[in-house]
Amino acid sequence: MKNKAIVLLSGGLDSTTVLYYAKAKRFQPYALIVDYGQRHRKEIKHAAKIARLLKCPSHVVRIAFPWQGSSLLDKRIKLPYHTTIDPHKIPSTYVPGRNIVFLSFAVSYAEAVGATGVFIGANAIDYSGYPDCRPEFFRAYETTIQRGMKSGVQGKAIKIYTPLIRKTKTQIIRLGRQLNVPFELTWSCYQGGRIPCGRCDSCVLRRKGFEGAGVVDPVEMKK
């Protein structure tokens, strides 16, 4: 029988690639989609569509960060538009504790269904500005759940897999192509518009990644 794994699925390029990766590694994936009041709520629909396509069980968890404090949640704060992104600065799109909260639900889900792992598409190359995307954070998180969960104290601690952590966007897209990821179903733009804005950090990274990989992005964005 296959081992079950929870995959945190946002509907973006990275997490979708991770979902296909987990499947290729012979896990039975369960998708966890988090609706946290993000500007780009559109990605949730994309995530749900991708989970259905793969026929994997999924849950949407609806939460809120009522204390705001991030341009990704608060439309009054301007989204950053950079021609060059400084990966060492914490951007205004940082949501305090976002991955900490997401992982908590994922490990709870994992334990409830008896999954042995949680996959997350965190990336320390383009997003090293976010402390909750760094390898040392994930290692500490593993220790925490080893000590604080039933599975952990019973010697069957849930593992956190971060297969993209040291990959560039170009490498992620190449991997996605190998795995037949349906890029056309993914949504990256932080703005929730009809078509991707082409200007936000997420669009800029996506465009560069596809250019670097020499692959045509099936999703058209504004110039």
Add this chain to the structure above:
Amino acid sequence: MKNKAIVLLSGGLDSTTVLYYAKAKRFQPYALIVDYGQRHRKEIKHAAKIARLLKCPSHVVRIAFPWQGSSLLDKRIKLPYHTTIDPHKIPSTYVPGRNIVFLSFAVSYAEAVGATGVFIGANAIDYSGYPDCRPEFFRAYETTIQRGMKSGVQGKAIKIYTPLIRKTKTQIIRLGRQLNVPFELTWSCYQGGRIPCGRCDSCVLRRKGFEGAGVVDPVEMKK
């Protein structure tokens, strides 16, 4: 200016005592109340009343654990009724990752308002069956947020305070009396009935605690 602290407030005896303790230690408390679909949703109203009484800012976060798996969430699973509670066994009221999820929201709230600490009424004496109530879990959690949050990497890591961790229920009640905790406003029973059932683990522990402290519980429970 006082340091701010988030207090996880359930409306029970322990967390209410912690709220008064944080105030006595000259923190400015912010209450975080979590509505997670618990059987005893009644405690949420109690928590809100207590926060209002202390005039402390508060947020109620509504979440769900749609994967269930705990008698505290799922009314089809019987609540445990023990005449003696084995503190080393994990009870059916264990919710996978509950304190991990609660703390995640608390540290997010803390960072958003610039609080230096999070208080939680976890107790390793009566609840050592719950792995997420043990000191080694909280120490690991501190390391995780030190590495995974803006405040942490900037050298101002949020501290997790567990002032009740090694106290018996009797000691907690004595402390509460010193701090003038309004015991009459607290709710402990896992059943959400009109008056406490007197039989669930939480009622049994409460009764023993008051008896041990030689204090009359202002909240009457069924015999």
